[in-house]
Amino acid sequence: EVQLVESGGGLVQPGRSLRLSCAASGFTFDDYAMHWVRQAPGKGLEWVSGISWNSGSIGYADSVKGRFTISRDNAKNSLYLQMNSLRAEDTALYYCAKEATISAGWFDPWGQGTLVTVSS
Amino acid sequence: DIQMTQSPSSLSASVGDRVTITCRASQSISSYLNWYQQKPGKAPKLLIYAASSLQSGVPSRFSGSGSGTDFTLTISSLQPEDFATYYCQQSYSTLGYTFGQGTKLEIK
Numbered sequence: 427e428v429q430l431v432e433s434g435g436g437l438v439q440p441g442r443s444l445r446l447s448c449a450a451s452g453f454t455f456d457d458y459a460m461h462w463v464r465q466a467p468g469k470g471l472e473w474v475s476g477i478s479w480n481s482g483s484i485g486y487a488d489s490v491k492g493r494f495t496i497s498r499d500n501a502k503n504s505l506y507l508q509m510n511s512l513r514a515e516d517t518a519l520y521y522c523a524k525e526a527t528i529s530a531g532w533f534d535p536w537g538q539g540t541l542v543t544v545s546s
Numbered sequence: 547d548i549q550m551t552q553s554p555s556s557l558s559a560s561v562g563d564r565v566t567i568t569c570r571a572s573q574s575i576s577s578y579l580n581w582y583q584q585k586p587g588k589a590p591k592l593l594i595y596a597a598s599s600l601q602s603g604v605p606s607r608f609s610g611s612g613s614g615t616d617f618t619l620t621i622s623s624l625q626p627e628d629f630a631t632y633y634c635q636q637s638y639s640t641l642g643y644t645f646g647q648g649t650k651l652e653i654k
Binding site for chain 2: 461463470471472473476478483484485488521526530531532533534535536537538539
């Protein structure tokens with residue numbers, strides 16, 4: 427069974443940093459692109475960032491470009507999101523998601539999310 | 547960036563109804579359109595990919611259609627477990643994906 431377990435969320439002050447992790451199991455991690463998608467409280471889904479299987483291709487939403495960095499460690503079956511210069515508007519539940527098939531662009535499954543709250 | 551617009555934003559319907567949700571892209575995205583269902587407190591679940599392909603395990607009452615800029619998600623006969631929020635997502639722009647704002651389907 428494919429499992430994605432996010433961690434690293436919490437309460438952080440504006441301007442500070444946080445690193446999210448996603449531990450993957452149940453599939454060949456280094457075959458698939460991976461993504462972060464967030465959802466602000468009571469709001470819709472926003473794709474944040476994605477990374478190809480070999481880290482050769484990376485993309486970011488304009489809202490986080492220059493502040494967030496996605497990375498992966500295929501040896502550890504783990505995905506990361508380094509979030510710097512955090513703002514109140516970054517407050518959200520952050521989901522880790524696997525591309526459903528190789529080079530698919532659609533996401534299945536998703537983890538249960540880790541909550542990031544940016545507040546003083 | 548490709549903008550995705552769903553309509554309606556919310557919808558009330560009854561068990562057994564046929565329901566259609568629309569998603570429009572700001573430019574042509576061929577068939578690179580996917581649909582998700584999200585229930586309160588849960589992660590989104592993939593329903594339809596590539597505009598019209600049903601994800602494994604998803605009931606056949608769900609169907610998708612469209613290409614270019616206009617797409618629809620149809621539920622042929624609403625079941626109690628279908629009341630949720632639905633999102634479309636374009637996968638045309640590789641590593642530049644966007645979601646629609648969501649359609650909340652409520653019980654009438």
